Amino acid sequence: MTVLRSAGKNKNNKDKGRNVLLHQCATATLLFGLGAAVGASDLRANELVPPAFEIAQQENDNQDKFLILQTNLHPPYQELQNGLLGGYSISVLNCAFERIGVGYGLAVAPRQRNRDMVRSGRADGFFLARISDFMDEYAVATHPLALEKWVWVSPSSNVVSSKARHLPKPGEFTTIGAILGSNEAEWLSEQGYEDVMRVPSIASLVSQVAAGRVDFALVDKQSFEIARNDLGLGAEQFLVQFERYAPLVVYFSKRYVETYPDLLGKLNNVLEFCETRPMHLEPWERDAIERIQLPIVRQFAKSKDLIRNVRAVLGTEHIPSDQKRVIDEEWTALSRRGLASSMAQNILDNILSDYLQTFKNTAGAQVAEVFVFDLAGQVIGMNRLTSDFDQSDEVQYQMTDSINRDHALIADIRYDASTRTFLSQITVPIIDPESGRTLAALTVGLDVSAALRPES
The missing domain is CATH 3.40.190.10 (Periplasmic binding protein-like II)
Known part of the structure; x- marks a missing residue:
């Protein structure tokens, strides 16, 4: 009623x-x-x-x-x-x-x-x-609820292009623009940018940049592209440079x-x-991950200490599918409340998880999570509680196949409730150096807000 x-x-x-x-x-x-x-x-x-x-x-x-x-x-x-x-x-x-x-x-x-x-x-x-x-x-x-990608937008005309090739710093003699009352305007004020030109709408701000009256505007990339298209302006009229992600x-x-x-x-x-719309990695973002973070993950996956710890916890008994489903359901239900099931706690306490925690601490803020799953898709080590136990229904499970031993999977950006961060996960196989066969797979979750900042 x-x-x-x-x-x-x-x-x-x-x-x-x-x-x-x-x-x-x-x-x-x-x-x-x-x-x-x-x-x-x-x-x-x-x-x-x-x-x-x-x-x-x-x-x-x-x-x-x-x-x-x-x-x-x-x-x-x-x-x-x-x-x-x-x-x-x-x-x-x-x-x-x-x-x-x-x-x-x-x-x-x-x-x-x-x-x-x-x-x-x-x-x-x-x-x-x-x-x-x-x-x-x-x-x-x-x-x-969402992740904005903040970018600096500047005119691409020859008059200002030379000074628009760098990101503006507080105190520089340049005209900075933002939307009145916006998240970006607040952030600029906190960072020490003074005399920011505040305009009432994204359309007005983009028009000011196109006309050369604003040297740099800090805006959400998606909102900028919508406003630019609505105004009938071409992408070639602007220089766009990444600043940061903003949850x-x-x-x-x-x-x-x-x-x-x-x-x-x-x-x-x-x-x-x-949450229904993951953010696709742009070519420059994927390239940055491949050049900077992927080699570190590959090197870690080949380390003797990691392989030794993986071997130490690998189970010899096959868990029946119905039992694995029960374990996964209990694990998932409790993890949503921030609690660990008995199985999850046993894994958190093993030597592999201790070793993964050490790696996470060494890697710093750029890494939000790191875990290992076996050839059946079962988590066998983790630096912190994962959202579920069974990874066999995830795309990264393909990394357990030995034919993928030279490959890596870099996932698009999505929100991960267990870490409360926006992640791009890198998954690589862990190879037995003696037999050349895949032992397990390693997943490292990058906190994109930290890993893809310009200073990173």
């Missing part, structure tokens, strides 16, 4: 601040009741929408947890689609809230206003935001988390099932 209530009479909007939230949105599309969408077909990004909303909310046990999240238009993450608010992050949140059975609403406003409303307690949360110490003072972050999260107000302390954990537990 669906019950209609006006915004002002919803029993969850107990304070005037919530009503103000609904009324003050510059533009608003509200999604309610486990992902159902309500919107005006003539909604525009810069129009004011009168405060005439109704809430269609599912009657369920989690009704009291109904919340309003603030957001902003930021294609392709949040964008208007036929008058409704959609995009990648919206689809992920719809999936996650439906899985935990909690109704939620969305209100669109400028980025800075969204932050202010959460800080002042007039909103339950907002997205997408980068993780920052400043935000952590008054809000609590979820696991990442993006939902921030919930501490007040809401204190009121409903179990919701954040439930949401984090299901987000991994709703």
Whole structure:
């Protein structure tokens, strides 16, 4: 049964601040009741929408947890689609809230206003935001929903090309641009960039760069490409240089988390099932991994100490498929809660895992995880708890075939819940130097936010 209530009479909007939230949105599309969408077909990004909303909310046990999240238009993450608010992050949140059975609403406003409303307690949360110490003072972050690739965009004209070939540094005499109130603008301020030109939209910023009025703009690569195409500008008009990856999260107000302390954990537990779009490695990224990290992984896979420890833990008994499935199910269920099954704990305590932990500590922040699985796809050593036990259904399992002994598999970027980082996994076979046969396979998960920074 669906019950209609006006915004002002919803029993969850107990304070005037919530009503103000609904009324003050510059533009608003509200999604309610486990992902159902309500919107005006003539909604525009810069129009004011009168405060005439109704809430269609599912009657369920989690009704009291109904919340309003603030957001902003930021294609392709949040964008208007036929008058409704959609995009990648919206689809992920719809999936996650439906899985935990909690109704939620969305209100669109400028980025800075969204932050202010959460800080002042007039909103339950907002997205997408980068993780920052400043935000952590008054809000609590979820696991990442998306990964932005920040790039410096500059004109490719001959007038400025000579000075655009390097990345700008704080204090240099150059014009830096960013979107008003954006994650990038905040980061620039923290890094010491002064007199940043802040413009209201990505389209305006790209136009300023194309016209030569901005030397460098720091933007998300996907958003830049969409705006450039919408403006009818060619890729040859710009020089694009990578700066960093930025994980993006939902921030919930501490007040809401204190009121409903179990919701954040439930949401984090299901987000991994709703992330549907891995980021493909660009040619330069794959080349960097092949040139820098892959040789290190190959050398480690050939080390005498690793091979000795692998031999020491390799089992001689074949685990029946039905028993392996039971082990994997228990392992996976407990790992989602940060707990180790008895099998997982035994593996964590073996000498191979100790050796892998030493390698991880030596490698530093660029390596997020390292584990070894045998020819049956079973994890036999790991520096930390993996999300599952059986790797035989994963693409990297092909590395256990001896015909692949000279190959390596470099996977695209995806979010890994067990390490809470965005990873690109390198998998190589571990070869017996005496027989030339494959003993097992080694997977090293690179934290791309650290491994692919320019200074790395």
